[in-house]
Amino acid sequence: MNALCRLLLANLLLAAALALHAETLQIVDDAGRVVRLAIPVQRIVTLAPHLAELVFAAGAGNRLVGASAHSDHPPAVAKLPVVGGPGRLDLERILLLKPDLVLAWGSGGQQLDVARLTALGIPVLVTEPQRLEDIARHIELIGRLAGTGYEAMRAAFQVREALRGLQNRYAGRAPVRVFYEIWHTPLMTVNGRHIISEAITLCGGRNVFADLAPLTPTVTMEALLAADPEVIVVSGERAQRDRLLAQWRGASRPVAAARGHIYFADADLMHRATPRMIDGIRQLCQDLEQARH
Template sequence: MKNAKKILCLLLAISMVFSFVACSKDKENVPSSSDNTNVKDKTNEDSKEDVKTVYPFKFTDDSGKELILEKVPEKIASGAPSITETVYAIGAQDKLVGVTEYCNYPEEAKQKEIIGGYTGPNVEKIIELGVDLYITDTIADDVKKTLNDAGVMVAVITAKNYNDIFAKIALIGEVLDKKQDSENLLESMKNRQEAALNAISGLKGKKVFHEVWHDPLMTSGPGTFIDEMIKMCGGENIAGDAESPYPEFSVEKLIERNPEVYLTADDGFKTVDDIKARTGYDQIDAIKNDRIYFLDADVISRPGPRIVEALELIAEAMHPEVFEGK
């Protein structure tokens, strides 16, 4: 059982790295629907419920491909947990017929057909389910071609940074004719973000370290969602000057930079005592002052609707006194 957990943790760490690579791969191909004249304008607050996507709907995905939806998709499949969470959050789950084996939130998503996993999508299953739109964050060209040849449209939608997550939720809302629902969701997310950041505004920032993996020690470096959120909360990511997004980080450097807050995943494999017992860790302020925080690995790594919850968790870890009793 312990080895199985270790493998799952390692897969999570690897998936974070590949997720970042996927996010960065097509950085110049920014999807846009701003020039799309097929979406009705919101004329006033009273007509909010009438905001609909008008088809044919044209947009450019993150692979740089221009796509045209002739009508609202009837059957969709998701190739990433963040996309599955978005589909549920905007109320489009009735269209969702397939998800990956890692799509575990919300709980109802586990009841959907499995159409892929770490090795990629199950093309035969997707075709068998009659999927007309497959939304994913990354896909091999040959797999995309096979699906396209079978009549399945593939949309690559990948958030490249924290703010881009909001844009991608809006895009998915337009694609699935859930524009108003996505706008309502985004408004709620922005309100929560504003409340969290206002609560810690003006407070002294903290030096923070985020452990992605422990052997070898790996962390979240520049350009990652974690790095962005630490900075948004007024903190300093002590690995913010690393040369890669998820670098190995020596214990010697960790001790030298001496973080005040130590973040890691609540993966069920390690405990606070395990971390405290590591060689040299007794010299680190975060360890000496019991500032070790275990965060939900899915929440802090998925570029979807729960990213604001991740921001709240980081803000609370940096300034727990502000959030006591809340």
């Protein structure tokens, strides 16, 4: 029996032992898959950085035993074993960690990894944050699975209250046409189904490429000039802020560049569907408000 087979057998025995002392739950995940698992789960592995954050937000950080590459918040996550990232998942390490739940990200290109883990008998729950409400929903779901429902409900309530406060503050503001840049060469943005687009709408903005079909479409400069946004929001790492903004400054078109309405969005906040996204949205709303004056 090779090492992988021994690990698989050990995981199956552990799952069977836990099932004797736990409630069996059957749920449908965001990919429409039926997942059966014993709750409360004791050992969680996450396959995307935002999922590790959500586990901690749900009060289940002590159940997290492994996380994907680039998981760095809260700081305690950085001390956990790294199980790889998209396209390079370390199945053997995951088996060694003996998880009774793996959390995956639907848009993270992990379909093959999900299939492999499921075939090995490991429960995998696929999550897909499409709306801002999903941040709170996923926190509550993790809390339910980990037996930390009270902490999760409290965190979810805080997310919903913060979003409601922003909605009340910026509802009725004059609409502003926004181009949100997630990559510069080639130009890439988000469509109207993306969670970031909902954040733009929450702030009173109008995503100029909302009608495009791909979730993260590539657009030409000609298309951007035709859309003529009043605001350009450039996203990226904080350390690259000045360089990213400089790529647009001094341009005479579109109107956003001509008027100096170029703003920066911290991708660490805006590109992770976690409670910290509220901070990114709050800054976005302030930027759009400044552009109105």
